[in-house]
Amino acid sequence: MIETDIVIIGAGPTGLFAVFEAGLLQMKCHIIDALPQPGGQLAELYPKKPIFDIPGYPEVLAGDLVNNLMEQIKQFQPGFTLGETAETIDKLEDDTFVVTTKEGTKHKAKAVAIAGGLGTFEPRKPVLKDIEFYELEDRGVDYFVKDPEKYRDKNIVIAGGGDSALDWSVFLSNVAKSVTLVHRRNEFRGALDSVEKVKELKDVGKIKLITPAEVVGFNGSERITAVDIEINGARMNVECDYFIPLFGLTPKLGPIADWGLEIEKNAIKVNNALDYQTNIDGIYAIGDVNTYPGKLKLILCGFHEATLMCQSVYNRINPGKRYVLKYTTVSGVDGFDGTRKEAEKAVVKAIE
Amino acid sequence: MAQDVNIKITDRNGVTHEVLAPTDMNMNLMELIRSYELAEEGTLGICGGMAMCASCQVYILNDVVPIDRNPDEEAMLDEAYHVQPNSRLGCQIPITENLEGLAIQIALEQ
Numbered sequence: 001m002i003e004t005d006i007v008i009i010g011a012g013p014t015g016l017f018a019v020f021e022a023g024l025l026q027m028k029c030h031i032i033d034a035l036p037q038p039g040g041q042l043a044e045l046y047p048k049k050p051i052f053d054i055p056g057y058p059e060v061l062a063g064d065l066v067n068n069l070m071e072q073i074k075q076f077q078p079g080f081t082l083g084e085t086a087e088t089i090d091k092l093e094d095d096t097f098v099v100t101t102k103e104g105t106k107h108k109a110k111a112v113a114i115a116g117g118l119g120t121f122e123p124r125k126p127v128l129k130d131i132e133f134y135e136l137e138d139r140g141v142d143y144f145v146k147d148p149e150k151y152r153d154k155n156i157v158i159a160g161g162g163d164s165a166l167d168w169s170v171f172l173s174n175v176a177k178s179v180t181l182v183h184r185r186n187e188f189r190g191a192l193d194s195v196e197k198v199k200e201l202k203d204v205g206k207i208k209l210i211t212p213a214e215v216v217g218f219n220g221s222e223r224i225t226a227v228d229i230e231i232n233g234a235r236m237n238v239e240c241d242y243f244i245p246l247f248g249l250t251p252k253l254g255p256i257a258d259w260g261l262e263i264e265k266n267a268i269k270v271n272n273a274l275d276y277q278t279n280i281d282g283i284y285a286i287g288d289v290n291t292y293p294g295k296l297k298l299i300l301c302g303f304h305e306a307t308l309m310c311q312s313v314y315n316r317i318n319p320g321k322r323y324v325l326k327y328t329t330v331s332g333v334d335g336f337d338g339t340r341k342e343a344e345k346a347v348v349k350a351i352e
Numbered sequence: 353m354a355q356d357v358n359i360k361i362t363d364r365n366g367v368t369h370e371v372l373a374p375t376d377m378n379m380n381l382m383e384l385i386r387s388y389e390l391a392e393e394g395t396l397g398i399c400g401g402m403a404m405c406a407s408c409q410v411y412i413l414n415d416v417v418p419i420d421r422n423p424d425e426e427a428m429l430d431e432a433y434h435v436q437p438n439s440r441l442g443c444q445i446p447i448t449e450n451l452e453g454l455a456i457q458i459a460l461e462q
Binding site for chain 1: 393399
């Protein structure tokens with residue numbers, strides 16, 4: 001069982017910044033996210049797009065903002081459970097919570113902050129007969145590459161035309177026995193250098209490119225042995241051990257919707273006049289996942305909400321203890337890794 | 353002075369709404385649909401309007417605007433579902449005075 005002060009559900013910018021604010025108050029955090037990497041929408045949807053409304057950054061790439069947030073919270077040593085979806089939450093008699101993921105990982109905390117953005121990102125699944133059968137129990141359909149080693153010396157078919165499809169094709173071409181990339185059109189939507197790299201690998205025979213084409217069916221009774229591919233009205237058969245469709249992600253509120261929280265318009269209602277707490281004492285919702293009168297779904301609003309949430313959790317964990325708001329410039333930052341950051345003290349010299 | 357334009361939007365339940373769209377607010381069709389709350393919250397405009405999710409796919413129902421897709425839009429629609437010859441991404445259609453009388457239908461959720 002992982003134990004911490006605050007379990008944060010969602011590793012988007014709001015969830016990451018909450019770690020920093022909690023750290024300033026000497027509270028430890030553990031983050032759960034369904035995606036295999038931190039950053040939420042910023043990392044998954046638009047890492048190369050600039051953002052112009054982060055205070056102090058005239059322009060920052062979404063991916064760079066995530067990297068900076070990760071750097072900023074490193075000193076507070078957050079724990080991460082990535083690639084797992086928070087499935088259930090149980091409130092114990094001592095007012096603590098246990099959050100359990102679909103994979104069974106348990107997390108115990110004094111408070112829970114849901115920073116789930118638009119919800120859990122789920123893969124957009126191609127409409128193919130029997131795909132539900134093959135996606136279970138390692139039967140050959142995977143929507144994420146969690147452990148590339150799984151594909152060592154295997155025959156892989158990847159479908160899609162975006163960055164994920166390109167990047168994983170490139171990466172797995174050095175791991176797998178064969179990589180076939182199937183895309184509905186000849187043009188790709190990914191970064192230019194990724195497209196160039198795929199072309200290079202195609203030219204040297206390390207990636208087989210089939211376009212404009214589409215995977216239309218599966219072969220194999222126990223697990224996948226091959227996929228059927230339609231190209232220019234004709235059909236071909238490609239042997240494979242794994243089919244990885246990478247058609248992007250779509251957000252769903254997911255299991256959170258069943259936790260007894262008040263939901264309004266696909267978002268969690270919170271008390272914004274006070275501390276962004278939900279209708280369940282000790283469970284907070286911050287960032288795009290919450291709603292209240294006047295709500296604005298902006299990253300900077302999520303940062304503000306994370307800050308107030310942490311103050312409230314501090315009071316919850318330390319009843320009766322008086323907290324005085326401090327400024328990092330004055331009080332410095334004490335990391336849990338033993339580091340200390342503080343402003344240089346001015347040297348005052350007497351004037352004789 | 354900029355004129356508002358009249359646009360007919362059929363939602364995912366098949367109900368048609370006649371809405372007034374401002375042409376002086378740098379809005380696009382996706383934002384218009386969101387501002388009138390014609391699609392369930394969190395299901396339309398997920399990427400914020402960058403042609404990166406196809407959640408704002410609409411069908412153009414009359415010839416007020418040509419079905420000319422830009423390359424980003426074309427690439428995204430190629431990975432989307434429920435795509436028809438008259439599909440466009442709402443986020444890629446700025447609201448201008450040329451849109452007077454436009455009729456669209458919001459595509460099914462991705």
